[in-house]
Amino acid sequence: MVSDDAADTTFRILGPIEVEGPAGPVHIPPGRQQVILALLLVEANQIVSTEHIVDALWDDQPPDTARTQVQICVSRLRKNMAAGGLDVAIDTRPPGYRLQVPGAHLDAHTFTARVSEARVLADEGRAAEAAALLRAAVGSWRGPCLHGMPNRALRTRALRLDEERLSATEDYLGLELDLGKHFQLVGEMTRLVHEHPLRERLRGLLMIALHRSGRQAEALEVYRSGRGLLIEELGLEPGPELRLLESTILSGADELRLAPAADAAAGAAPPVAEEPAPVAQVERPRQLPADTADFVGHDDLIHTAESVLTGADRAIGVVVIVGRPGVGKSTVVTHIGHRMARDHFPDGQLYCDLRGTGTDPSATADVLGRFLLALGIPGPMIPGGLDGRVEMYRTLLAERRVLVVLDDAVSERQVLPLLPGSSNCAVLITSRTRLTGVPGARQLDLDVLGADDALALLRRVIGPGRVDRELESAGALVRTVGGLPLALRIIAARLAARPHWSLASMVHRLASERHRLDELAHGEMTVRASLSLTHDGLDPAARRLFGLLSLAEGTTLPGWLAGAVLDHDHPFPSDLLEPLVDVQMLEVAAVESTGEFRYRFQDMVRLFARERLAAEVEPADHAGAVARVVGGWLALAERAHRRVYGGDYAVLHGTGARWLPPAGYVDQVLAEPLDWMAGEQANLCAAVAQAAKWGLDELCWDLAVTVATLCELRGYLVDWQRTHDDALVATRRAGNTRGTAALLASLGTLDIYRGEHTRSRATLTEALGLFVALDDPRGLGLCRRDLALLARYAGEDDQALTLYQQALEDFGRVDDAVGRASVFTQRAHILSRHGQRELAGTQLAEAMEIYRAIGYEGGIAHTLRRIGQLQAQAGEFEQATRTLTEVLEMVRHSRDVIGEGHLLCNLGEVSAAAHRYDLARMYYEQALTARENIMDHAGAATVRVALADVLTRLEQPKLGAGLLTQALSTFTELGMDRERAAAERALGTITAAPAEPATR
CATH class of the missing domain: 1.10.10.10 (Winged helix-like DNA-binding domain superfamily/Winged helix DNA-binding domain)
Structure with a gap:
């Protein structure tokens, strides 16, 4: 590559x-x-x-x-x-x-090499990879080749390269069109045809995309306008390919339909309405744990489960696998999921450990929140209540083929809201009890391994020669553990680690251990006997690690936790875990993209480890280990914040002790700090809850507010609320005034995001009073800045300006550059609204200088957007378009789908103000797609109103009226009275008002 x-x-x-x-x-x-x-x-x-x-x-x-x-x-x-x-x-x-x-030192060489490689991939049938590589190649261009150099000799060569760029663009558009992305490509193709109106291949691709999107009339209009242009400019008719394309569309022939595979990739059938109907960009989560490499047995059960999950006559395939502890339920459903993923459920696999056998089972609403995030819905768009989440979840899955795996369910009540409503999907559930209340579910009992399968597993772990030499003892060993896979794996791992032990001696040891534990139930007894025997064979250091590691919360554990619980500075702390992995006391759950391993305990193994902890480790050491674990999460979150914001800006920190994982590991996992946070969000929230439970109030509030600054950027509002609720209990119980104030200030910001302005004002005012008593400048600055924002929203500009000035002074006392820059950016909004554009521009320039100096990309994007809006207000439409386009690329790079929708709307507004209505339509259609993708119904309705006005000016009032009717329905349903009234007025005048001459 x-x-x-x-x-x-x-x-x-x-x-x-x-x-x-x-x-x-x-x-x-x-x-x-x-x-x-x-x-x-x-x-x-x-x-x-x-x-x-x-x-x-x-x-x-x-x-x-x-x-x-x-x-x-x-x-x-x-x-x-x-x-x-x-x-x-x-x-x-x-x-x-x-x-x-x-070659790599000249961008033109890199471009040419990528294009060549992409065309090879395309020839090999790897269309998606080829398209992605071509997009990357074209994306490396910063404008026309040798832009700004008028030399005639150079321009000839530059034009050849420009032509190669356009050819590569057409290639990736054609490949993506064949992959079923016609809905997503219409806007981009429209812009390119506008920029290169005489390129017939581009025009043909746009016609196909429109045709497949159910917009045949528009596809034919693209042909007619192109034909008119060719005749006017060149005196030529369109080429034979374009003419044939027009005839095919007119005849309704099947030649332009997608192949079946591409139809599936498109994710939905083309709409029949005339109105632009965006289709969601399908997120394809892959959440299944790693499959077991040496899986054996259960062929009949697996065949039955797969038949139920894929049966053509089913409403929705639901299989509940029931079995006793240690029988391998999680392993089996994971194996089935991997077997079926590619061919039957290509749109993704959702997985959650429901923790039914623990003391704190997963709340169904929380599971739905995680699933919605995985399906591409930003945090702020996720409904707060269970019913709203269920509705959104089932709507998203209605046209997708997704497998949902629910491991360790406790009851029907926990499971029922997690069932999709579409027969395209299927659900695999494990439980220790039969869930007979799940409608249409097939209950399958998972039994222990048969003798032949158990021996096969034993052969895979310790080698066939060793088993065959003691075949009788091997059979006795299988009978001793009752065919339980977990117990058999643990014992087999113990034997593999000690090749000088005979199988007969292991049978004797295990029988003695079972006798000592004979008060336990049969299945649990067998597993615990296996665990006890293996545990006692570990050296003291491994036994200590085994016990302490069980204190760490979370379904999967990163390797650095081993160093934290032991307070060991090993440069590769994962190495400390290998003895536990070798004897199956700990599993490798996944391998991260960085090459680091993630681990997990089997539920029974974790319980056993906590039971043994008291015997192996002094109780006084337990709290220290937990404090180091939480301190490790805080150290990583703190450094992630610094990498995002350029320093410890706009956040409060406490005095809790950090425990820093090895520097090389930190640099590796925090290369993309927001991605790291997203991947560890569950563990970070669990660490806050654990700190609260153990009374570590200083660590608890510090971690909560540090994670909140990152929750804000990714929109994890539910986790923001939960962590702060847990931390507030801890700080108030401990009388920690500063921690309480910091949490209240952060919750006030959260309420602003949620639109709860009255509650936000009350919470921020309470926090402000505490910070005044503490004389904490940064806390005062954060509260006053947010209170100023609330005053601005309420139209109280004078009060807002006063609070902004006080916040500037507060941030200045602690040299918080980001805090000051955020005030400049927000204050500029008021100044521009009052006609003080020059002063607003000065404020924005100062904010931009700060953000660029520290490298805070989020601040740069936000400030650039404000600059673009200011340019538009001044009538500088070309400059505003360039500025806002730059910001659009930034938010797309950061995968800020909410910001993308806002920027596309801004570009539509600027284009409409400049009377470039075709361009405005393109941006608004893309904005509508972006809003619909994340199920932002209110935002989509607002875009429809703006798009309706543009369509009216393009002399398409019928389409505009249809959009307004849809918007009215949404506004009425959501109780948005002011917006509904405005849409009604627009609808009442849209057909009567004379259309303004369109500048295309």
Whole structure:
């Protein structure tokens, strides 16, 4: 695969010419030096003759000193590049010069290599990979090749590269069209056809996308407008391919339909309505735990389960696998899930451990929240109540083929809301009891392994030769553990670790251990006997680790926890866990993208470990281990915050002791800090709850508010609330005033996000009073800034400006740059509203300077958006479009789907204000798709109103009226009276109002 590491790129010509050295940009003076460099770069590693350079510089009238001047320019060019630290050479080679550039150091070479590789992938049938690689190749361009250099000789070569870019664009659009992405591509294709109206292939692709989206009339209009343009500009009719395409659409022939596989990838049937009907970009979660490599047995049960899950005559396939402890229920459903995932449930697999056998089973509403996040719904869009979540969950799954795996369920009540409503999906459940109240569920009893399967498993673990040499003892061992897979794996791992032990001796040891534990139930007795025997064979250090590790909450555990519970500075703490993995006391749950392992306890193993903890470790050491675990999570969350915000800005911290995992591990897992947080969100929330339970109030509140700053960026509002509720109990019980104030201030911010302004004002005012008593500048600044925002929302601009000024002074006392910049950005909104655009621009420029200096990308994007809006207010529509487009790319890169919807609306507003209604329509349609994707019904209705106005101006009032009717229905249902009244007025006048002449 071609490297896409931008750090390798030294020379860039795919856009304005740029040169990058080890210390940053290298200045090449404009004029002849830039022209010569560009000539050498477009023919990199080839000899460019001096005559060619002379002709390029002076056309047909070179001076007598032309060759000498070229030599001087080349010499200066060499010195400039050497001064910039560039390790490249401009060789003098008759009849001219050659610039030696390794392939990865010139963006044009990287682009060409990617395109070539993508076309090979396409030829191999790997269309999705090819399309992604082509998109990446085209995405590396920053504008037209050698943009800003008017030299005629250069433009000829640059135009050839520009043509290759367009050809690659058409290639990936064609591939994605065949993958069923027609709905998502319409907006992009419309823009490209607008920019390149004479390219017939682009126009044809747009026609196909519109046709497959159920918009045949618009597809034919694209043809007619293109034909008119070709006749007017060139005096030519469209080519045969485009004419054939028009005929095919007119005839309704099947040639343009997607192949069945692509139909499935599209995720939905094309709409029949005339109105643009966006279809969600399907998220495909892959949440199943790792499959067991040496799985054996249960063939009949697996066959029956798969038949039920995929049966054609079912309403929805539901299988409940019931069995006693240690029989392998989780292992079996995971194995079935992996077997069926690719062919039967390509839209994803959802998985949750419902913790039914624990003291705190998973709440159904929380499970639904996690599932909705995995299905692509941002946190702020997830309903707060159970009923709303169930409705959204079932709506999302209505047109998808998803397998839902619910492990360790406690009751029907816990499970029923988690059942999809569509027969496309299926559900696998495990439980220790029969869930007869689950409608239509097939109850399957999982028994122990048969003798042959048990021996097969034993052979896989300790080797066939060893089993066959003691076949009788092997059979006795299987009978002793009752065929329970968990017990058999534990004992087999013990034997594998001790090749000098005979199987007969293990049978004797296990029988003695079972006799000692004969008061236990049969299944549990067998497993505990196995565990006890293996546990007693561990060395003291491993037994201590085994016990302490059970204190760590969470369904999966990162390896650094081993170092934390032992307070050990091992550079690779995962190594400490290997003895436990070797004897099956701990499982490897997954391998992360970084190569790090994640671990988990079987439920019974964790219970056993906690029972043995008291005997192996002094009770006084338990609290210390928990404190280090929570301190480790806090250290990582704190560093993640710093990487996002550029420092410890806009957050309060306490004095709780941190425990820092190895530096190499920290750098590795926090390379993408927000992604790390998303992956560890459940563990972070569990750590807050555990700290509250153990009375670690200082660590508890600090971790809660640190995680909240990241919850804010990803929209995990439910976790934000839960962690703060837990932490408030701890701080109030301990009389921790500062921790309580910090939590209240954070909850006030949360209420702003939820639109609970009255409650937010009360909470922030309470927090402000505590911070005044403490004289805590950062806390005061945070509260006053948010109270100012509430005043601004209420139209109390004077009060808001006063509070903003006080917040600036508070943040200044602690040198909180992000706090100050956020005030500048918010205050600029008021100033621009009052016509003080110049002062608002100054505030935004100061905020931008701060954000760029510390590298806080979120702040840069937010401020740039405000700048774009300010430019639009001033009528600077072209500049506003460029600014907002830059922000759009930033929010897409950060996967901020809510921000993407806002930016697309902003671009639609700017385009409409500039009377560029075709462009406005494209942006609004994309915004509508973005809103519908995340089931933001209120936001989608608002976009429909704006789009209806644009369509009316494009002389399509019927489509506009349809959009307004839909919007009215949504506003009425949601009780949005002001918006409903405005939509009614628009609908009442839309057909009567004369359409404004459209500028297309």
